[in-house]
Every structure is written in C-alpha cells, then in structure tokens.
Amino acid sequence: MGCRQVGHSGLWVSEVGLGLWKWGDPSYDGSKVGEHEGFKILDRALEFGVFFWDTANSYNWGSGNSERLIGRYFASRGRRVREQVVLATKIANSVREEHEEKADFTPNQRGASRLYIRRAVEGCLRRLQTDYIDLLYVHYPVLDEQGEYETPLEETWGTLDDLISDGVVYYLGVSNYNIRQIEEAREALRKVAKDASRRIVAVQNPYNLLERDGVSKEEGVGEAEFLRYIREAGIGLVPYFPLAAGMLTGKYREDNVERVEGHIIDDKLQDRYFTEANFRAVELLEEFAKRKGITLPQLAIAWLLSHEEVCGVIAGVTKMEHLEDNAKATSIELTEEDLREIDELLERAGVR
Numbered sequence: 001m002g003c004r005q006v007g008h009s010g011l012w013v014s015e016v017g018l019g020l021w022k023w024g025d026p027s028y029d030g031s032k033v034g035e036h037e038g039f040k041i042l043d044r045a046l047e048f049g050v051f052f053w054d055t056a057n058s059y060n061w062g063s064g065n066s067e068r069l070i071g072r073y074f075a076s077r078g079r080r081v082r083e084q085v086v087l088a089t090k091i092a093n094s095v096r097e098e099h100e101e102k103a104d105f106t107p108n109q110r111g112a113s114r115l116y117i118r119r120a121v122e123g124c125l126r127r128l129q130t131d132y133i134d135l136l137y138v139h140y141p142v143l144d145e146q147g148e149y150e151t152p153l154e155e156t157w158g159t160l161d162d163l164i165s166d167g168v169v170y171y172l173g174v175s176n177y178n179i180r181q182i183e184e185a186r187e188a189l190r191k192v193a194k195d196a197s198r199r200i201v202a203v204q205n206p207y208n209l210l211e212r213d214g215v216s217k218e219e220g221v222g223e224a225e226f227l228r229y230i231r232e233a234g235i236g237l238v239p240y241f242p243l244a245a246g247m248l249t250g251k252y253r254e255d256n257v258e259r260v261e262g263h264i265i266d267d268k269l270q271d272r273y274f275t276e277a278n279f280r281a282v283e284l285l286e287e288f289a290k291r292k293g294i295t296l297p298q299l300a301i302a303w304l305l306s307h308e309e310v311c312g313v314i315a316g317v318t319k320m321e322h323l324e325d326n327a328k329a330t331s332i333e334l335t336e337e338d339l340r341e342i343d344e345l346l347e348r349a350g351v352r
C-alpha cells in the first residue's frame with residue numbers, strides 16, 4: 001500500500017483509507033455495517049495496509065456508534081493495532097447517549113465553543129476507547145443565521161491548540177470549509193497557537209470525477225483554484241464522497257433506479273447524483289476502466305490519487321469485496337494520456 005504525507009506535516013496516511021460513516025449498530029441507527037462483519041473488514045484492512053480510518057462523533061443519526069464500534073475493535077485488538085491506525089474523527093455536532101432515541105440538546109452540546117469542544121473530545125476518546133486522536137477535524141464552519149462565526153475563532157482554535165498541548169489530539173483539520181474560511185482559521189491559529197507546528201494539515205471536502213468544482217465549497221471557485229491554494233498552503237486534501245456516494249461504482253443505471261438499493265437512496269442523494277450527464281459519464285468511464293482492465297471504483301480512486309494534493313482516499317466500504325476492490329487502486333498509474341481521455345469523456349457526457 002502506498003503512503004503519503006498529509007500536507008506539510010510529518011503525518012503519513014495510507015493512500016487508500018476507510019470511510020466509516022455507515023458503520024455502527026444497524027439494528028437501530030441507520031448504519032449498514034455492524035461489529036460482526038466490521039471487525040473482519042478492519043482486520044483485513046490492516047493486512048492490506050489500509051490504516052487511515054475516518055469517522056465522526058455524530059455518524060448514524062447522532063448515535064456515536066461508528067466511534068463506539070471502532071472503540072470496541074481497538075479494545076479487542078490491543079495497543080499495537082491502535083498505534084498502527086491513523087484515526088480521524090470530527091466534531092461540531094451533538095451526540096446522544098447510546099440507545100437514547102431522542103434528547104433535548106442545549107446550545108452548548110454542539111458548535112465550536114471551548115465548552116463544547118472539551119466535552120466532545122472527551123466523548124470521542126471514551127467511545128473510541130483510546131487516549132488520543134490522530135487527526136481531529138472541525139466538521140463544518142459553525143455559523144449563525146447572519147453567516148458570522150458563532151464562536152470567536154480564537155476561542156475555537158485556542159481550545160483545539162490546547163488539546164494538542166494536552167496530548168489528546170495530534171493534528172488538526174477542517175471539513176466543508178472554503179478558501180476564505182480556511183484562511184480565517186489559519187490566521188486564528190497563528191495568533192493563538194503555541195508554535196508554528198500547530199497548523200491545519202488537512203481539509204476534507206467533497207471531490208470526485210463527477211463533482212470536481214464542488215471541492216472548493218464556494219460558487220464560482222473551481223477545482224484548479226482550490227487545489228492551487230491548498231498546495232501552496234501545505235494542506236492535504238482528503239476527498240469525501242470519493243465514489244460519488246456509490247454513483248461511481250456503476251450500480252445505479254437510468255433504468256434501475258426504482259429497484260436498486262444503496263447509499264444514494266438511503267441518504268436521499270438522488271437529486272445530487274441521478275442526472276442525465278452523470279449516467280452518461282458513468283457508462284463512458286466504465287468502458288474506459290474495462291479497457292484498462294480495472295474496475296470503475298478503482299478508476300475513481302486512482303484518478304483522485306493522480307492529484308498530488310490528495311493524501312488519502314477514504315471510500316466508504318459496506319462489504320468486504322469493496323475493501324478488496326478499492327485497496328488495489330493504490331497500484332494503478334494513470335498516464336497523462338489517460339487523464340486527458342478522462343477529461344474528454346466527462347466533457348462529452350456533459351459533466352464538465
């Protein structure tokens with residue numbers, strides 16, 4: 001398995017990682033993978049060298065169960081396995097106690113305040129059964145109705161910096177941030193951080209073959225501008241929805257969307273992905289992948305990895321076969337000519 005450094009930091013991650021959003025307790029929290037199958041997939045992932053794992057405190061209806069499953073895995077496999085894994089989690093949302101269907105939250109149980117962040121990270125550590133988080137993201141910029149930051153940025157980033165001093169968080173990242181918001185966070189950190197090593201090392205935004213400009217999280221700012229910015233800022237990109245939530249697996253066809261099951265249907269992402277141009281693009285990309293002797297998910301991951309700004313691809317996996325398929329993408333090299341042809345196919349389909 002190839003490994004890359006995360007931006008200008010010393011942290012290495014596996015090129016192919018694991019997105020663990022849909023992992024938890026499928027009997028009640030809307031997740032797809034439970035402990036029984038999940039532990040087998042995690043064991044196999046480590047055999048493949050897939051050690052970059054992504055979760056969030058609130059995945060699966062705010063249950064915290066994705067983190068709990070990982071925590072039980074760490075507890076059962078021991079310290080050596082915990083230390084092999086680069087574990088990323090995210091905070092900003094509220095989490096309810098296990099098996100509690102409803103909770104009345106106060107405004108302090110979500111957001112980006114010192115009070116919330118301290119409690120949220122305590123909760124992550126407890127559920128994950130670990131004493132440190134390798135990479136902690138702020139899940140999204142926490143803004144009020146006027147679009148202003150709800151919490152002064154120095155408070156948010158000062159608290160996150162303290163967590164590094166405390167030894168419970170090692171690296172910091174942001175998710176769903178545009179260029180201006182990343183700059184504002186960097187500026188706040190420059191003011192409050194203990195030293196220059198406490199930087200934003202990663203950004204996690206949506207990015208895949210079908211949604212290229214979406215990575216910037218800002219109307220009118222394209223893929224090229226965003227990638228140039230993070231390259232110059234020394235920030236690694238961790239694309240989310242790397243397989244367009246499953247659209248880039250080829251399982252959804254224009255003529256089967258009434259019958260097929262999967263992530264796009266479960267999460268009501270049809271309007272986002274089921275467009276004529278996307279269906280056309282998937283057909284063309286699948287033909288291209290076949291000619292190269294690879295699968296469509298492998299092509300989608302290899303294309304992301306062809307960008308030096310991308311440090312690891314955390315495709316969501318709900319079956320053992322997905323892991324086995326995706327892990328092979330690390331050894332696929334796309335040539336300049338391949339990349340040109342892919343751009344032409346996407347243009348022909350009307351995606352670009």
Ligand SMILES: NC(=O)c1ccc[n+]([C@@H]2O[C@H](COP(=O)([O-])OP(=O)(O)OC[C@H]3O[C@@H](n4cnc5c(N)ncnc54)[C@H](OP(=O)(O)O)[C@@H]3O)[C@@H](O)[C@H]2O)c1
Pocket residue numbers: 018019020021022032054055139175176204205239240241242243244245246247249261262263264297314315316317318321322323325326
């Ligand atoms: N920061 C954020 O706001 C944010 C938002 C979304 C996601 N994320 C993170 O990003 C990760 C990845 O995104 P995602 O899981 O939503 O979407 P994704 O990786 O684009 O797609 C995952 C889906 O693709 C299918 N799949 C994966 N590998 C496959 C293979 N080899 N063959 C066939 N089908 C395959 C599975 O679909 P089925 O389950 O339908 O079979 C799986 O659920 C998440 O798990 C999460 O950790 C972060």
